[in-house]
Amino acid sequence: MNQPTTRQGVAFLLNGERVDLESIPPTLTLLNWLRDTQRLTGTKEGCAEGDCGACSVVVAEWIDGDLRYRAINACIVFVATLDAKAVITVEHLSQFGALHPVQRNLVEQHGSQCGFCTPGIVMSLFARVQNRDKQPLEDTLAGNLCRCTGYGPILDAANAVDADFAHAMFEPQHQHLRRELATLQHDEHITLEHPEGSFFAPRTTAELARLLQRHPDATLLAGGTDVGLWVTKQQQTFEVLISTARLNGMNAVKREAGWLEIGAACTYSDALQALGELHPAIKALVRRIGSTQIRNSGTVVGNIANGSPIGDMPPALIALDASVVLEREEGTRELALQDYFIDYGKQAIERGEFVRAIQVPPLDSRAHVGCYKISKRFEQDISAVSAGFYLELDSDGRVVEIRLAYGGMAATPKRAIHTEQALRGSVFNEASVIGALSALDTDFTPLSDWRASARYRKLVAGNLLRKFAREVATGQSIDLWPASETPS
Amino acid sequence: MTRAVHQSTPHDSASLHVAGSARYIDDIPEPPGTLHVYVAQSPHAHAKLITLDLEAVKRAPDVVAVLTAQDIPGTNDCSPVMGDDPVFISSHALYCGQSLFAVAARSRDAARRAASLAVAQWEPLPALLTIEDAMAAESYVLDTRTLERGDVDHALQNAEHTLSERFHIGGQDHFYLEGQACLVVPSEDGGVHVRSSTQHPTEVQHTVAKVLGLADHAVTCEVRRMGGGFGGKESQPALFASIAALVAHHTGKPAKVRLDRDDDMVMTGKRHDFRVDFTVGFDASGVIAGVDVVHAVRCGMSADLSAAIADRAVFHADNCYHLPAARIRSFRCLTHTVSNTAFRGFGGPQGMLGMEQIIAAVAAHLGLDPLEVRRRNFYRPGADTTPYGMVVEDFVADQIVDELADSADYSERRAAIVAYNASDAAAATGIRRGIALTPVKFGISFTTTHLNQAGALVQLYSDGSVLLNHGGTEMGQGLHIKVAQVVAEVFGIALDRVRPSSTRTDKVPNTSATAASSGSDLNGMAALRAAETIRDRLAVVAAERFNCAPEDLTFADGTVSCADQHLPFDALVKAAYLARVSLSATGFYATPKIHYDAERFQGRPFYYFAYGAAISEVSVDTLTGEYRVDRVDILHDAGRSLNPAIDLGQVEGGFIQGMGWLTTEELWWDSAGRLRTHAPSTYKIPTAGDRPRDVRMALWDQGENREDTVHKSKAVGEPPLMLAISVLQALQEAIWAESSQAGMLLDSPATPERLLMALASQHNE
Ligand SMILES: Cc1cc2nc3c(=O)[nH]c(=O)nc-3n(C[C@H](O)[C@H](O)[C@H](O)COP(=O)(O)OP(=O)(O)OC[C@H]3O[C@@H](n4cnc5c(N)ncnc54)[C@H](O)[C@@H]3O)c2cc1C
Numbered sequence A: 001m002n003q004p005t006t007r008q009g010v011a012f013l014l015n016g017e018r019v020d021l022e023s024i025p026p027t028l029t030l031l032n033w034l035r036d037t038q039r040l041t042g043t044k045e046g047c048a049e050g051d052c053g054a055c056s057v058v059v060a061e062w063i064d065g066d067l068r069y070r071a072i073n074a075c076i077v078f079v080a081t082l083d084a085k086a087v088i089t090v091e092h093l094s095q096f097g098a099l100h101p102v103q104r105n106l107v108e109q110h111g112s113q114c115g116f117c118t119p120g121i122v123m124s125l126f127a128r129v130q131n132r133d134k135q136p137l138e139d140t141l142a143g144n145l146c147r148c149t150g151y152g153p154i155l156d157a158a159n160a161v162d163a164d165f166a167h168a169m170f171e172p173q174h175q176h177l178r179r180e181l182a183t184l185q186h187d188e189h190i191t192l193e194h195p196e197g198s199f200f201a202p203r204t205t206a207e208l209a210r211l212l213q214r215h216p217d218a219t220l221l222a223g224g225t226d227v228g229l230w231v232t233k234q235q236q237t238f239e240v241l242i243s244t245a246r247l248n249g250m251n252a253v254k255r256e257a258g259w260l261e262i263g264a265a266c267t268y269s270d271a272l273q274a275l276g277e278l279h280p281a282i283k284a285l286v287r288r289i290g291s292t293q294i295r296n297s298g299t300v301v302g303n304i305a306n307g308s309p310i311g312d313m314p315p316a317l318i319a320l321d322a323s324v325v326l327e328r329e330e331g332t333r334e335l336a337l338q339d340y341f342i343d344y345g346k347q348a349i350e351r352g353e354f355v356r357a358i359q360v361p362p363l364d365s366r367a368h369v370g371c372y373k374i375s376k377r378f379e380q381d382i383s384a385v386s387a388g389f390y391l392e393l394d395s396d397g398r399v400v401e402i403r404l405a406y407g408g409m410a411a412t413p414k415r416a417i418h419t420e421q422a423l424r425g426s427v428f429n430e431a432s433v434i435g436a437l438s439a440l441d442t443d444f445t446p447l448s449d450w451r452a453s454a455r456y457r458k459l460v461a462g463n464l465l466r467k468f469a470r471e472v473a474t475g476q477s478i479d480l481w482p483a484s485e486t487p488s
Numbered sequence B: 001m002t003r004a005v006h007q008s009t010p011h012d013s014a015s016l017h018v019a020g021s022a023r024y025i026d027d028i029p030e031p032p033g034t035l036h037v038y039v040a041q042s043p044h045a046h047a048k049l050i051t052l053d054l055e056a057v058k059r060a061p062d063v064v065a066v067l068t069a070q071d072i073p074g075t076n077d078c079s080p081v082m083g084d085d086p087v088f089i090s091s092h093a094l095y096c097g098q099s100l101f102a103v104a105a106r107s108r109d110a111a112r113r114a115a116s117l118a119v120a121q122w123e124p125l126p127a128l129l130t131i132e133d134a135m136a137a138e139s140y141v142l143d144t145r146t147l148e149r150g151d152v153d154h155a156l157q158n159a160e161h162t163l164s165e166r167f168h169i170g171g172q173d174h175f176y177l178e179g180q181a182c183l184v185v186p187s188e189d190g191g192v193h194v195r196s197s198t199q200h201p202t203e204v205q206h207t208v209a210k211v212l213g214l215a216d217h218a219v220t221c222e223v224r225r226m227g228g229g230f231g232g233k234e235s236q237p238a239l240f241a242s243i244a245a246l247v248a249h250h251t252g253k254p255a256k257v258r259l260d261r262d263d264d265m266v267m268t269g270k271r272h273d274f275r276v277d278f279t280v281g282f283d284a285s286g287v288i289a290g291v292d293v294v295h296a297v298r299c300g301m302s303a304d305l306s307a308a309i310a311d312r313a314v315f316h317a318d319n320c321y322h323l324p325a326a327r328i329r330s331f332r333c334l335t336h337t338v339s340n341t342a343f344r345g346f347g348g349p350q351g352m353l354g355m356e357q358i359i360a361a362v363a364a365h366l367g368l369d370p371l372e373v374r375r376r377n378f379y380r381p382g383a384d385t386t387p388y389g390m391v392v393e394d395f396v397a398d399q400i401v402d403e404l405a406d407s408a409d410y411s412e413r414r415a416a417i418v419a420y421n422a423s424d425a426a427a428a429t430g431i432r433r434g435i436a437l438t439p440v441k442f443g444i445s446f447t448t449t450h451l452n453q454a455g456a457l458v459q460l461y462s463d464g465s466v467l468l469n470h471g472g473t474e475m476g477q478g479l480h481i482k483v484a485q486v487v488a489e490v491f492g493i494a495l496d497r498v499r500p501s502s503t504r505t506d507k508v509p510n511t512s513a514t515a516a517s518s519g520s521d522l523n524g525m526a527a528l529r530a531a532e533t534i535r536d537r538l539a540v541v542a543a544e545r546f547n548c549a550p551e552d553l554t555f556a557d558g559t560v561s562c563a564d565q566h567l568p569f570d571a572l573v574k575a576a577y578l579a580r581v582s583l584s585a586t587g588f589y590a591t592p593k594i595h596y597d598a599e600r601f602q603g604r605p606f607y608y609f610a611y612g613a614a615i616s617e618v619s620v621d622t623l624t625g626e627y628r629v630d631r632v633d634i635l636h637d638a639g640r641s642l643n644p645a646i647d648l649g650q651v652e653g654g655f656i657q658g659m660g661w662l663t664t665e666e667l668w669w670d671s672a673g674r675l676r677t678h679a680p681s682t683y684k685i686p687t688a689g690d691r692p693r694d695v696r697m698a699l700w701d702q703g704e705n706r707e708d709t710v711h712k713s714k715a716v717g718e719p720p721l722m723l724a725i726s727v728l729q730a731l732q733e734a735i736w737a738e739s740s741q742a743g744m745l746l747d748s749p750a751t752p753e754r755l756l757m758a759l760a761s762q763h764n765e
């Protein structure tokens, strides 16, 4: 690729029509722009924090010569990040008078009561149908709260949609979007200047490094599922906001000699396949992060970079012995992921540096892996405790290698060093785990908050290890509801 | 003949909902110059306001007006009954989140940023935050009430067995998807037009008039639809309407208040949390001789609707069971927390859960199947009077329970679960299962008797189309379509010829809240009468033309007929118009038979009861406390349902909402009295994935109201919520399977943490 040039402003499609914006506040959310400026009020605000789905819209992206449709939360997506994409709102689905099959089925199955959640549900189901997505329906809808229906009629409606018919019906719009989006693709860096702040979306990591050198206090933006809330809930503004989303080649998982490299812009949805192939427990975990909409925007790197003690990926990735690749103008360096987290709000990242990628080593097929997430609600909740366990046993069932990483138990995601010590060399079973549990008290002094009490966190942290021991013993995972692979 | 009632017609707004074209308050195109209002709040649970400096707020960019208690021309009160809910704090903050002042600016963001510039000085005071705090301090917002029947002490002393237990029932946030919202446009003569997302337009009208110091006729309140209400938009919208109206009044500009979700959850009242203590006396077969029950009810900082809510809890403290001797005391605790309010069931769920826990405790104590104990205590002939003296004439819970237990194989499944729980598989995985059947008997009518009235206005246009207006509001429950069905049936015309319209206080005045499940009972009857009035006038015209008696006419399929003479309905309407016959009419309805002596807690507060029953089956991971509701079977009595699909929607939606209340929805206040679960990120209502994978629901096909309700239907809005008590009971059963000490009652919400800690405490005993 030649050295990319820089262009000012963003261009995207809104319901098939081209929109060019030269100067907008970098943190203007898509939802506010749709509702306040475009007066497209079909898209609703229910929370402005990515949790209810009332604001769901579909974004079509140009991927490998075709369009990929994904539902996202308009309330926490910045308009500045939409360059070269197509935004589809509920108004677009029935524009020619006839309801889309998703909409018609919702009417026929009594899928709306107050109707406030309905446009968001329509868009989530539309994306599912348009992408011929086969994930369980409850995964598709985990990010769409409905307080009225109890969901049954919505699921019935979704199941009744004839996907072929729906595709045929949307085909003219699809073709139109394809044509128009093709013309919007480009390899330039983007800048936006506005009195409220500047926005950059570099195309190369070199340019990103250069920008960070020049603006060491800039805020980095990946999927914005954390940053978006700083704006909607805390009214933060940023002098300089730099997006990683356009970094070429960084939005996928690269595989090399069994290693996985998860790029800075790689969303959970993009990473699911590769991570899921590593181990079913990891797949099950990734599916429980946020909702489909959140996974479509949020990145794995963002989950690490934010340094949160309750992120779900760090414990699992630490257990897998992952490392972080940090980059700056001077070059790159690698760091074991567990060493990235120093203290609450403090990570081993220097000014001018960014996380370029996460590297995950190959997984020995004899190793045992367990990933657990404890939350009040099974779907779409933040963990009270999360855990990632890695275990290698010798032929006598003795522990050769063990990594027990927990989130929600300390100021950072952290390994249970003493517990590991207590188990290393011993036969791994529930009895030996119970014997080692007192070491967990040395490892962790968790806090009480609204997600869980310290007592519960301690108790369940130990019990998860017991559960792991039971699973290792039988080779079977213990699930209340085994995830259904086919749509329910 | 095609009928309009008893049909599963889709919601009248369904095709607008799915297209995104149904308008809620915030979607209405804003009139030019509309100001956006942010309501600033108290940061303290209990404190004296020393000074409030708003200079910086006023000088902030785009700010147009800043209003405080001093700027209220009328009365600084937006309470529904007792006069104890100030619009703005004037001297003392009584909860964290209480409205302090309002900023009106040209944008939402500007208003919100400006509000943060206020400088307030407070003198913090000791705060009572919990039921325990209030009970210890004897801090009550209303007088303690006692309902007593029979010689309770004697019954308990002479009972073969007695048990005393205590448990807590958590509150619940409404989490209507559309937050509180209101748009006020000032009119030319000093009045205001208020569009509010409210279940109670009349109260909004009256409150706004009171706050502005205007006559009621100067204020019109209008609501087309709400994005959910559930009781949270009964008394709560009055505050926000008052504030928007104050801004409109002071600036002469349209003003909008639309709460951010966090502010909504912090500022508005919730379902009351309860502490229940009971002593029950019973014999070896589980038949109850007497109960002594104490409800400690957290009302929060003001009375709001707590008197009626706590009363309803007392009225439902029997559920389906005959209590020969009963004493139910109800303490209405005053705390420095948000004032709790109406929520689907209105105290009924807490009262009923209290009784079901008594049954559970008795069954566990005797080692009996709880269903057996339930059956042995059901109301029955000769034992059919409630503690408040009302004879239960229409008891069908026993029949419903039998049918459901049968169709859902309750006994077989229970036996299988007992066997499973004792199996090696259960021991190996740590997964325990539980099953429970609970019935519901819910009293229908406002217990405040005068509220049981409704009005409607039906307008027939000369083309034969009908515009329907009534006092009920549409919050998703399908009220408008049901009432439209009733009207279409009267005229024998197609449903699409009847158009429901916004609820407006200038069309139908002095209405009651759309609440207490009474929406279609009351408004359906009022509209029926209005439509019949018009039909009777039309009949005179038709009878003259056909030369027959008006009684011999039929109105069906868009045609008016007498024997073999026919006239299209529209033609008859035209003829009536030309004959100068009035084509509009009001209708009025007041529920008959009800009477109630509030002093003595005796009478017939309810016109009838609605019934239902549910069986829930659950699995619990005893290592983590996580659980799933695997299957639910429901049989519910909606009488002769006006619209089975809409009613089933209420059943399912109510069940899932009730399940949320009892499982994942936890309100968590910190020690300073701040609600920390104030957004969906921390407050977890059920998702699609929480819905049991196997749901089998039906309306009871023998259901028919024995009272003369609209087409023999029954109210259905609230009762199904209480079907979810079966979930808590099933979880309890699963936990008890783990332990030799069955009988320890679970507090709700039964989060995974509560389950695991319950298991842990049992292990330690
Ligand atoms: C509704 C909802 C549900 C959620 N559920 C979960 C959940 O179940 N589990 C969970 O773990 N999290 C959850 N989250 C949190 C969030 O989605 C994740 O942390 C996500 O991975 C963040 O990624 P992002 O790309 O959106 O990050 P952003 O919001 O864009 O950024 C997050 C942080 O990382 C920094 N950053 C981003 N990229 C880089 C980089 N390349 N180098 C250095 N710093 C960088 C940003 O400056 C910011 O500080 C949820 C969030 C929401 C809104």
Ligand code: FES
Pocket (backbone or CB within 6 Å): A044, A045, A046, A047, A048, A049, A050, A051, A052, A053, A054, A055, A056, A073, A074, A075, A076
């Ligand atoms: S408004 Fe709730 S997710 Fe966006």
Ligand code: FES
Pocket (backbone or CB within 6 Å): A111, A112, A113, A114, A115, A116, A117, A118, A145, A146, A147, A148, A149, B177, B227, B228, B476
């Ligand atoms: S229909 Fe009301 S929230 Fe879904």
